[in-house]
Amino acid sequence: MAVTPKIAQYLRESAPATPCLVVDVDRIEQNYRRLKDALPLARVYYAVKANPALPILARLTGLGSSFDAASWEEIEACLAAGAEARDISFGNTVKKVSAIRAAHEAGVTMFAFDSEPELLKIAKNAPGARVYCRILVKNEGAEWPLSRKFGCELEMARELMMQARDLGLDPYGISFHVGSQQTSTAAYEGAIARVAMLFTDLKEAGVKLRMVNLGGGYPVRYRAEVPAIDDFGMAIMGAMTQHFGNDLPEMVIEPGRFMVGDAGVVSSEVVLVSRKSKDDPVRWVYLDIGRFGGLAETEGEAIKYAFRTPHDDGADGPVTIAGPTCDSTDTLYEKSNYRLPLALDCGDRVELLSTGAYVTTYASQAFNGFKPLTEHYI
Amino acid sequence: MAVTPKIAQYLRESAPATPCLVVDVDRIEQNYRRLKDALPLARVYYAVKANPALPILARLTGLGSSFDAASWEEIEACLAAGAEARDISFGNTVKKVSAIRAAHEAGVTMFAFDSEPELLKIAKNAPGARVYCRILVKNEGAEWPLSRKFGCELEMARELMMQARDLGLDPYGISFHVGSQQTSTAAYEGAIARVAMLFTDLKEAGVKLRMVNLGGGYPVRYRAEVPAIDDFGMAIMGAMTQHFGNDLPEMVIEPGRFMVGDAGVVSSEVVLVSRKSKDDPVRWVYLDIGRFGGLAETEGEAIKYAFRTPHDDGADGPVTIAGPTCDSTDTLYEKSNYRLPLALDCGDRVELLSTGAYVTTYASQAFNGFKPLTEHYI
Numbered sequence: 060m061a062v063t064p065k066i067a068q069y070l071r072e073s074a075p076a077t078p079c080l081v082v083d084v085d086r087i088e089q090n091y092r093r094l095k096d097a098l099p100l101a102r103v104y105y106a107v108k109a110n111p112a113l114p115i116l117a118r119l120t121g122l123g124s125s126f127d128a129a130s131w132e133e134i135e136a137c138l139a140a141g142a143e144a145r146d147i148s149f150g151n152t153v154k155k156v157s158a159i160r161a162a163h164e165a166g167v168t169m170f171a172f173d174s175e176p177e178l179l180k181i182a183k184n185a186p187g188a189r190v191y192c193r194i195l196v197k198n199e200g201a202e203w204p205l206s207r208k209f210g211c212e213l214e215m216a217r218e219l220m221m222q223a224r225d226l227g228l229d230p231y232g233i234s235f236h237v238g239s240q241q242t243s244t245a246a247y248e249g250a251i252a253r254v255a256m257l258f259t260d261l262k263e264a265g266v267k268l269r270m271v272n273l274g275g276g277y278p279v280r281y282r283a284e285v286p287a288i289d290d291f292g293m294a295i296m297g298a299m300t301q302h303f304g305n306d307l308p309e310m311v312i313e314p315g316r317f318m319v320g321d322a323g324v325v326s327s328e329v330v331l332v333s334r335k336s337k338d339d340p341v342r343w344v345y346l347d348i349g350r351f352g353g354l355a356e357t358e359g360e361a362i363k364y365a366f367r368t369p370h371d372d373g374a375d376g377p378v379t380i381a382g383p384t385c386d387s388t389d390t391l392y393e394k395s396n397y398r399l400p401l402a403l404d405c406g407d408r409v410e411l412l413s414t415g416a417y418v419t420t421y422a423s424q425a426f427n428g429f430k431p432l433t434e435h436y437i
Numbered sequence: 438m439a440v441t442p443k444i445a446q447y448l449r450e451s452a453p454a455t456p457c458l459v460v461d462v463d464r465i466e467q468n469y470r471r472l473k474d475a476l477p478l479a480r481v482y483y484a485v486k487a488n489p490a491l492p493i494l495a496r497l498t499g500l501g502s503s504f505d506a507a508s509w510e511e512i513e514a515c516l517a518a519g520a521e522a523r524d525i526s527f528g529n530t531v532k533k534v535s536a537i538r539a540a541h542e543a544g545v546t547m548f549a550f551d552s553e554p555e556l557l558k559i560a561k562n563a564p565g566a567r568v569y570c571r572i573l574v575k576n577e578g579a580e581w582p583l584s585r586k587f588g589c590e591l592e593m594a595r596e597l598m599m600q601a602r603d604l605g606l607d608p609y610g611i612s613f614h615v616g617s618q619q620t621s622t623a624a625y626e627g628a629i630a631r632v633a634m635l636f637t638d639l640k641e642a643g644v645k646l647r648m649v650n651l652g653g654g655y656p657v658r659y660r661a662e663v664p665a666i667d668d669f670g671m672a673i674m675g676a677m678t679q680h681f682g683n684d685l686p687e688m689v690i691e692p693g694r695f696m697v698g699d700a701g702v703v704s705s706e707v708v709l710v711s712r713k714s715k716d717d718p719v720r721w722v723y724l725d726i727g728r729f730g731g732l733a734e735t736e737g738e739a740i741k742y743a744f745r746t747p748h749d750d751g752a753d754g755p756v757t758i759a760g761p762t763c764d765s766t767d768t769l770y771e772k773s774n775y776r777l778p779l780a781l782d783c784g785d786r787v788e789l790l791s792t793g794a795y796v797t798t799y800a801s802q803a804f805n806g807f808k809p810l811t812e813h814y815i
Contacts, residue, residue, distance in 0.1 A: 108763060108805050129763045132806030151763050151805070153709045153723045156784070174711030176783055195713065208721070208765040212714035331531045333552030335573065336590035343586070345531045351733070351799065358736070358766065385486060385507045385529050387586040388736060405554055406534070421729065424809050425798040427486050427529070428510030 062367070062410065066324050069437050070410070077328040077408065078348035078432040082110070082415050084118050086322035091122050094277075094314055097292030101310040104148050106275050107133040109315030109416040110323070114436035116140030119318075127275075127313040131158040134167060144168075148272075150234075150313065152177060152193050152209050159184040171234060171272075173211045178219055182226035189231035190223050191272055192216045194257070196250040201238025201276060203361050210235065213253060217260055224266055232270025232308065233257055239316060240362060241276035242285050244294035251295070255302035271299070272311040279320035279413050282363040288317065316416040323415020325353070325432065329407045330383055341377045344399055346409060349382010349389040353422035353432050354411070357391040367410040370400035384427040440745070440788065444702050447815050448788070455706040455786065456726035456810040460488070460793050462496050464700035469500050472655075472692060475670030479688040482526050484653050485511040487693030487794040488701075492814035494518030497696075505653075505691040509536040512545060522546075526650075528612075528691065530555060530571050530587050537562040549612060549650075551589045556597055560604035567609035568601050569650055570594045572635070574628040579616025579654060581739050588613065591631060595638055602644050610648025610686065611635055617694060618740060619654035620663050622672035629673070633680035649677070650689040657698035657791050660741040666695065694794040701793020703731070703810065707785045708761055719755045722777055724787060727760010727767040731800035731810050732789070735769040745788040748778035762805040 062070070063083040070081060094103060104127040105119050111133055116126070117140045125146040128134045137147050144166030149159070152173040159170070163185035170185060172178045173193040181188055195210035211219070216233065223230040233254045237246035251271070258268050273295060278285040299307060331345040348354060356362035375398040382389035403409075422431035440448070441461040448459060472481060482505040483497050489511055494504070495518045503524040506512045515525050522544030527537070530551040537548070541563035548563060550556045551571040559566055572594045576582035589597070594611065601608045611632045615624035629649070636646050651673060656663040677685060709723040726732060734740035744758075753776040760767035781787075800809035 111803070111806065128806070130761075130806035132803070132808070136806065151761075153759075153761055155706070155708050155725065174709065176711055177709055180783070204765070206765040206768070207713060208759055208768055209763070210713070211711075215712075215714050328533070330533055331552065331555055333554055333589075335585060335588070336593050347533065355729070355801075381531075381586055383508075383529075383531055385587070387582070387584040390584070390586055405558070420803040420805070421801050423733075423799050424802045425489070425510070427798070428489065428506075428508035428514065430510070431802050 062324050065437055070326060075435055077326050078352055080323050080325050080418055080432055081435045082323040084114050084436055087115055087319055088118060090318050093288055097288045101312045104311055104313045105318055106313045106315030110319045111136050112436055113140055131161045134162055156180055156184055178223060182228055189229040191232040191234050192219055193234045196235040198238035200243030200246050201241045203239035213257055220261055220266055221264055230266050232268050234272030236274035237276045239276050240278045242278050244291050247295050248298040251298040251302055270309040275313040275315050277314050277317035279316050281413055282365050320416040321413045325411040325414040327409050329405055329409055331405055332403055341379055344378045344380050347383050351384055351389055351423040351426040353418040355421040356417050360392055360395045363395055365412045368400055368403055369407055370402040373400045373402050375400050440702050443815055448704060453813055455704050456730055458701050458703050458796055458810055459813045460701040462492050462814055465493055465697055466496060468696050471666055475666045479690045482689055482691045483696055484691045484693030488697045489514050490814055491518055509539045512540055534558055534562055556601060560606055567607040569610040569612050570597055571612045574613040576616035578621030578624050579619045581617035591635055598639055598644055599642055608644050610646050612650030614652035615654045617654050618656045620656050622669050625673050626676040629676040629680055648687040653691040653693050655692050655695035657694050659791055660743050698794040699791045703789040703792040705787050707783055707787055709783055710781055719757055722756045722758050725761050729762055729767055729801040729804040731796040733799040734795050738770055738773045741773055743790045746778055746781055747785055748780040751778045751780050753778050
C-alpha cells in the first residue's frame with residue numbers, strides 16, 4: 060500500500076494547506092475496471108455516500124457505472140454529473156415522501172424498502188416503480204458492521220414483496236448488506252443462500268423476482284491485509300451458481316469504499332507532540348484533523364488507517380493519536396498499538412493512507428471553529 | 438423542563454422546515470444571571486464551542502461575559518460579536534503556531550497549555566502572555582467525561598509553571614475540567630484540593646499564581662434531574678475557602694452547556710416508523726436528524742435527550758430511535774429504554790428538548806447528502 064505516483068507528485072509540488080484530501084481519479088477508474096473483471100455479470104451501482112465529489116461521479120458516469128443514492132440530494136448530484144435517472148437506485152430504506160416524489164418526477168424508477176409503511180409511501184408517490192426489499196443478514200467479519208438498523212426478517216420480506224405486486228409496483232428483487240469493510244467472503248455466501256430461499260418461496264407464491272442486490276462492503280487495505288477483490292468475486296459467483304443454477308438473476312453490487320478508498324490520501328499537520336508526565340513512554344500526537352474533521356470511522360478505533368511521516372526510517376515509539384478539538388472523544392487511536400517515529404514533531408506533515416472513502420462529507424461544518432478539510436481531485 | 442413560551446410560539450406560528458434548532462436568546466441571558474448569582478466571585482468565560490452563533494456571542498458580550506475560545510476561528514467570531522481581545526482566553530491546549538500568533542497580534546493575552554512544547558510555542562509567538570496550565574483530574578460523575586486527552590500530571594504542571602516564569606511569560610494560574618455534564622458537586626471539590634496543593638508548592642518555589650480556572654461541566658436537565666447550579670456554587674465556594682482561606686485567587690468558570698443547553702430545541706420530522714418483523718414489540722423510529730446531523734453527543738447514548746411529540750397524552754411503547762443516514766452507527770438510542778407514543782407516525786414533528794448546546798457545529802457538512810440543520814435565534 061502506498062500513495063499513487065500522481066498523489067505523491069501533487070503533495071510534493073503543491074504542498075496544499077492542511078488538512079486536505081487528495082484523490083487520484085485515475086485510480087478510481089482502475090478500481091472500477093478491477094471490479095468489473097472480478098464480477099463481470101454484476102452491474103455496478105457506486106455508493107455515492109462514500110464520496111459524492113463531482114469529478115468522481117463524472118468519471119464513473121463516463122465508464123458506464125450506475126449509482127446508489129442515499130438521498131434526493133445525492134440523486135441531484137448524480138444527475139448534475141451526467142448520470143441518467145434510469146441508472147440511479149434510491150437505496151436508502153428510509154425516505155421522506157418529498158424525496159420519493161422528487162426522485163420519481165426526475166425519472167428514478169428503482170427504490171429500496173424494508174417495511175410496510177415505506178412500501179406504501181413508494182406505491183403512492185412513485186407508482187409502478189421497481190422495488191427491492193432489504194433483508195437482515197449477519198455482519199460477522201465486518202469492521203464497520205451495520206447492526207439491525209436496515210433490513211427486515213425473511214418472513215416479512217416475503218409478505219411485503221407480495222404486497223408490492225398487489226400495490227401495482229414491480230417486485231424487482233432482494234438486497235442485503237454484509238457490513239462495510241467486510242473481510243470475510245463467507246458473509247456473502249451465507250446471505251446469498253437466504254436470498255435464494257426467498258426467491259423460491261416467492262416463485263411458488265406467484266411472484267417472480269429478477270434481481271439480487273449484493274450491496275457493498277468490499278474491503279480496502281488499511282493497516283492489515285484483506286482478501287483480494289477476485290476472492291470475493293469467486294465466492295459470490297460460486298454461491299450464486301450453487302443456489303440459482305442456470306436461472307441466474309440480475310446482479311447488482313454497490314461498492315463505495317472499494318471504489319474510492321485507496322484513491323485518496325489525507326494530508327495533515329502535527330499540531331503537538333507531548334507527554335502527560337516526564338516518564339510516560341506514550342506520546343500524545345495531535346493532528347489538525349480528527350474524528351469531527353472527517354475521520355468519523357475511527358470511532359471505536361474501527362477503521363485503522365496507516366500513516367506515513369517524514370521520519371519513517373528512524374526509530375519509533377508508542378503513541379496515542381488525537382484530533383485538534385477540545386473534545387476528548389476526538390481521539391483516533393489509543394488502544395490499537397500505534398507507533399510513530401520518535402523524531403516526529405510539531406509542524407511535520409503526516410499522510411493518512413487510503414482515506415478516499417467516508418471522509419469528506421462526514422466532516423463537521425465547524426466544530427470548535429475548524430472548517431472542513433479541503434479537497435483536491437487530480 | 439419544557440420549551441420556553443417564545444420557542445413554543447415560534448414553532449407554532451412559523452413551523453420552520455426541519456431539521457432545525459430554535460434558540461431563545463433571552464433564556465441564555467437568564468442562565469448567565471443565574472450563574473453570576475450562584476458564583477458571584479467567578480468571572481464567566483463562555484465556552485464558545487457549545488454554540489458560536491453571533492446572536493449568542495453578541496448578547497453575552499453586552500452582559501459583560503468573557504469568552505473561552507478553542508481556535509483562532511472562534512476568537513474571530515468573538516471579536517466580530519464585539520468582544521474585546523482582553524476578555525478572550527485561548528483555552529485549547531493544542532494550538533497551531535499560526536493560531537497563537539494571530540491571537541497574540543489581535544491582542545489576546547491569556548493562553549492555556551499542558552505540555553512543554555506548547556509552552557515554548559506560546560513563549561515564542563505570544564511573548565509575555567498570561568498562561569495557565571491544565572492539570573488532569575478525575576471525571577467521575579460526568580456523563581461526557583474527558584479522559585486523559587487534556588491536562589498533565591501535577592508534578593509536570595509545577596515544573597512547567599516555573600519554566601513559564603523563566604521564559605518571560607506570566608505564570609497566571611491553573612485550570613482543570615471535571616468533564617462535561619458533570620452531575621456530582623464532589624468532582625469540583627476534589628479538583629480544587631489538588632490545585633491548592635500546587636499553589637502552595639509553587640509559592641514556596643517563588644512563583645505566586647493568581648488564578649484558578651474551574652472549567653465547565655455544569656449540567657443541564659435532560660431525561661433525568663440534575664443538581665441545581667446553586668449546589669455547585671456552594672460546593673465550589675466551600676472548597677475554595679477551605680483550601681485558600683482569606684487568600685482567594687481570581688476564579689474563572691467556562692460554562693458552555695449550562696449557558697445555552699436549555700435555551701434550544703431541535704425540531705425534527707419522523708421519516709418512518711417500522712418494525713423488523715410483525716411480532717417485534719420494538720418499533721424503529723427514524724428522524725430526519727441523527728448523530729451526523731448534529732446529535733453527536735448521543736454517541737454511546739451518553740447524552741439522553743427528552744422528546745416531545747404531538748401524541749404525548751396517548752399510550753406509548755418501546756422504541757429504537759435512529760437518524761436518517763444509511764449508516765448504522767447513526768442510531769441515537771437503542772439501549773436506554775426510550776418509549777414513544779404508539780400513535781407516532783411518518784410526517785409527525787418531534788421536538789428534542791434542551792438541545793441548544795453542542796449540536797449546530799457538530800453537524801456533518803453533507804453526510805449522505807443531508808445539509809446541516811438550519812438555526813433560528815429568537
